[in-house]
Amino acid sequence: MPSPAPASPVAPAPEALRAPVLAWFDEHARDLPWRASDRTPWGVLVSEVMLQQTPVVRVEPAWRSWMRAWPTPADLAAASTADVLRAWDRLGYPRRALRLQECARAIVDRHGGAVPETTAELLALPGVGAYTAAAVQAFAFGRRSVVLDTNVRRVLARTVSGAALPAPSQTAAETLLADAYVPDDDTTAARWAAASMELGALVCTARSPRCDACPVAPLCRWRALGKPSDEHAGRRRTQAWAGTDRQVRGRIMALLREAPGPVPAEAVDAVWPDTRQRERCLDGLVSDGLVTRTDADPPTYRLPH
Structure with missing residues (x-):
């Protein structure tokens, strides 16, 4: 009689996955200025806009210069657009700089110069989408939210779903899955958002994941399945630069x-x-x-x- 096929590895339970990731983050989190105890909601918002499609190593010095020049939304709202674009320099996609200034003006006009806290008010700001609104709620105000950037998506795709990489476009099912792994209380949820993002950025990277340094390697479905290749590889577009x-x-x-x-x-x-x-x-x-x-x-x- 043939032997039964081995059972497929199951996804780790939320608490089983979260605990080692949070402990790892406590030890390995980068010392970034927008995480400092004296951070402001405006500083967090600026960092999130700058970090869209731009690595931390390029953003950090630009963020420091930007916050020295325009430490509040009112300061940026009153600046000349030429100065804003020069300060943005080579961060890429300079339309983000224009949208950030529009956002600052909206914060001044609608909210008295204070970054709003609710999802609806954040989403109504120019240039603020679902991810940025969730990130500001978590990292600026310590609120529970589903912060799902490319790093978090990759961590959950591998550890929970057993896939090499997430689908090219985020799905509703993926958001529901991520929500199931977010802790219920605000404080731990905000830490989980930062910790899972940091794990994806430093260890569970897209091209060369450092499984030997991963705190949840024994729980990872992708690893248990033998690290299958990316099933969406044919749908991914690589962006050339020269001549574009x-x-x-x-x-x-x-x-x-x-x-x-x-x-x-x-x-x-x-x-x-x-x-x-x-x-x-x-x-x-x-x-x-x-x-x-x-x-x-x-x-x-x-x-x-």
């Missing part, structure tokens, strides 16, 4: 950030040889409110005031 519109836009923005005044068209033309691509990128930057083009002939370009 993003590169062209970045070069134009770098030129204008460094210029003390309006930049003549011939200087902008020298940034990129492909005329059609350069003009398309310029039109996009103007449309996005990141660049101002004069009506002169030939035109000049500058950062918005």
Whole structure:
């Protein structure tokens, strides 16, 4: 009689997974300024916007400079847009800087300059989506929320679902699963949000996970299943950089950030040889409110005031 097939490893219970991760975080958490005891809700919000698609090592010095210049929403709301874009420098996706200033103005106009605490009020702010609202509630106000960034998604995909990586797009089922692992009380829930995120960032990384250093390796379903390959690999898009519109836009923005005044068209033309691509990128930057083009002939370009 054939032997029965071995049982598939089961997902760890929420408390069994949380306890070692929280203990690991207490010992290994990075000393980041937006986690300091004197952090402000505004500082947390700024950090979350900056950290979107940008690594911590680049964000930390920019965040410190930003908070020295504009420590409150009112300070940023009153700043010139050109100064804001120059301070954003090479963090990438400069539209985030514009949205952050719009957010600061909304906080001043609607909430007297104080970052709001409720989900509805946070989601109503420019540039604040579900993730950012949840992160601000957890990290600024110590509230229970489902903070589900790419790092947390990866930790739960591996340990609980047994998958190499989460699906390319977040699903409702994934949110429900994450919610089941968030502790009920506010304080522990906020720590779990930070701890699970830190584990994904430092140990359970996308390309080279350090399973030997993982506090929950014995509980990990993906590891128990033999580390199966990514079932969504064919659906994932890799973003090139060289020759893309993003590169062209970045070069134009770098030129204008460094210029003390309006930049003549011939200087902008020298940034990129492909005329059609350069003009398309310029039109996009103007449309996005990141660049101002004069009506002169030939035109000049500058950062918005």
